[in-house]
Amino acid sequence: MADAANKYAENVAGKFYVDDQCIDCDLCRETAPVNFKRNDDGGHSYVYKQPESPEEEALCKEAMEGCPVEAIGNDGA
Numbered sequence: 472m473a474d475a476a477n478k479y480a481e482n483v484a485g486k487f488y489v490d491d492q493c494i495d496c497d498l499c500r501e502t503a504p505v506n507f508k509r510n511d512d513g514g515h516s517y518v519y520k521q522p523e524s525p526e527e528e529a530l531c532k533e534a535m536e537g538c539p540v541e542a543i544g545n546d547g548a
Contacts, residue, residue, distance in 0.1 A: 473544030481510060485521030487531050492542035499543060503530035516542075 478488040487506070489499070493515035499507040500516055506527060508519035522528040535543040 472541050475544055475546050478544065479510070479513070479515065479517045482518045483521055485518070486545050486547050487518045487521060487535070488544050488546070489515065489517050490542050490544060491515075492540045494540050494542070496539060498537050498539070499534035502534040502537060503527065506531050507534065 473488065473490045473492065475488065475490070477490040477492070479491065479493075482488040489507070495509070495514045495516065497509075500509060506518060506520050506522060507516050509516055522531050532545070535545060
């Protein structure tokens with residue numbers, strides 16, 4: 472389960488975030504490419520843009536549920 476205390480600094484403010492458990496598998500970036508980007512230097516994903524529509528929200532939730540290491544969190548903010 473993702474831990475907000477360990478989330479990457481480049482996550483934009485909002486309820487979804489990626490923490491330091493990310494293994495750079497690309498699942499979130501493939502599932503919700505509008506919302507997740509890759510940090511090339513760090514080799515991990517982060518939330519580039521919080522969802523702004525029900526469709527984006529659903530894709531972010533799908534990415535969170537599919538994350539193999541549960542590195543995506545939703546703090547409900």
